[in-house]
Amino acid sequence: MAGEIPDIVIGRLPIYLRELKRLTREEKTTTSSQELGRRLGISSAQIRKDLSHFGEFGKQGTGYHIEYLTEQLLKILHLTKKWDVAIIGAGFLGHALANYGGFGRRGFRIACIFDNNPAQIGRAMGELTVQHVDELEETIADLQIKLAIIAVPAEKAQEITDRLIEAGIKAILTYAPVPLKAPDGIRISYSDPVVQMQKMVYYLPPN
Amino acid sequence: MAGEIPDIVIGRLPIYLRELKRLTREEKTTTSSQELGRRLGISSAQIRKDLSHFGEFGKQGTGYHIEYLTEQLLKILHLTKKWDVAIIGAGFLGHALANYGGFGRRGFRIACIFDNNPAQIGRAMGELTVQHVDELEETIADLQIKLAIIAVPAEKAQEITDRLIEAGIKAILTYAPVPLKAPDGIRISYSDPVVQMQKMVYYLPPN
Structure with missing residues (x-):
């Protein structure tokens, strides 16, 4: 499956990860594709589509749990070790x-x-x-x-x-x-x- | 016309310019989309298509005159002044x-x-x-x-x-x-x- 994910999608994952860490520093615990999109200047539809390549990370209505999504992105990007x-x-x-x-x-x-x-x-x-x-x-x-x-x-x-x-x-x-x-x-x-x-x-x- | 040229094409022009300057330093006077492509890891068809947005710069058989193409790219990119x-x-x-x-x-x-x-x-x-x-x-x-x-x-x-x-x-x-x-x-x-x-x-x- 990994081989089929467009390179440009992979390139956005580190940007999402970076913004999630910023949200964590701001002591937020949940976010949404709308909020991420607004902060990053990327459409919320794009963010949802990008993440959907890797699974279901958010819930209708409550959005994304920041810590969980961060962990998942670290796993996807092979960044669980230094x-x-x-x-x-x-x-x-x-x-x-x-x-x-x-x-x-x-x-x-x-x-x-x-x-x-x-x-x-x-x-x-x-x-x-x-x-x-x-x-x-x-x-x-x-x-x-x-x-x-x-x-x-x-x-x-x-x-x-x-x-x-x-x-x-x-x-x-x-x-x-x-x-x-x-x-x-x-x-x-x-x-x-x-x-x-x-x-x-x-x-x-x-x- | 300029507004219709894809952003990704504009992004490759500086790469072409950089390579043309390197060819000049190697004392070459002409090149081709094939040679440029081989040096840059970009297909020659892509290079021809990119440049065709701005005019006709090469001749069938003789390719591109490096000095002329360099000058044209400098003009296109607004780099004729510092x-x-x-x-x-x-x-x-x-x-x-x-x-x-x-x-x-x-x-x-x-x-x-x-x-x-x-x-x-x-x-x-x-x-x-x-x-x-x-x-x-x-x-x-x-x-x-x-x-x-x-x-x-x-x-x-x-x-x-x-x-x-x-x-x-x-x-x-x-x-x-x-x-x-x-x-x-x-x-x-x-x-x-x-x-x-x-x-x-x-x-x-x-x-």
Whole structure:
């Protein structure tokens, strides 16, 4: 069944989860597709349809029990345990990522960070120490890490990708502004702020 | 005509532009939808269809002239001039963004950066000096800035959004993990690495 669920639906589940956690912090115990939709700018029908792929989570009239729906989404997304993550690149961006508390709060643990710059190696970054990139394969294998974030310059990104996959990495979030080649079964997710900005500029008056 | 072009098509134009610039750096002068597609992992038919919304850019047999197609895409995306950008938040992430050379090379100029933390204000960041967030409205109005990047904690993001829009900002890229409310006509683009990672984890075996 999982294979038939559209990728775009899966992509919205983390957004629902994030908002449910926000509702919990606001000390709410129940919500509805209407309330979630209003808060997220998504139609309530869309939310109901998305969730219906995975079962019946709400009751007519009373809506969703937040704690229960949160638990179910964590199960669906395989987030009932923490996932270790390797960061490659300890420049400004790697530094920002290693220090971002959102990973720890939402299912991930930054387990190691690598660089090839002697000035960075050995430096403390959050609770981590920057390791030499030559230790990448051994550390990832030892810790059985499946997830990595690439924060290296574009020209190094494919080489690092190849090494990560060889070492056992199954999913990569990359900030390098370059398309990466990877075998089937390896997930790649891109983040390029310039692409996002350029897209928005299209919609602005040109002066 | 512009209004009829699907948003997802517009979103691919910056990716094409980025790859054309890479081809230029490789000293190529012509390319084809097949070559672009192979490099980007997008079908050549998709690329031809996307570009056909805007005119005829290639010739049967000879393909695309890279310099010409680059110029056309820059025009279509309103990138023939540099756009000033304001960054709000001078923490690790704001720091990484202010120092990222990709903006300058690809149509943007980081014009100012703001924070509310006295320890950050006055600090040099790349070629900028961190300003107090209270100067946000005046600086944005003076420089007629239309684009902003939000790199502040989630709980501050909506207030900053409201102030930015009031000051004249038309498009916002936000790294705060929270949905933002904005009037019609204001573009908001989200970047949340945890959402991207959670989506990928869904596709991994759960242990």
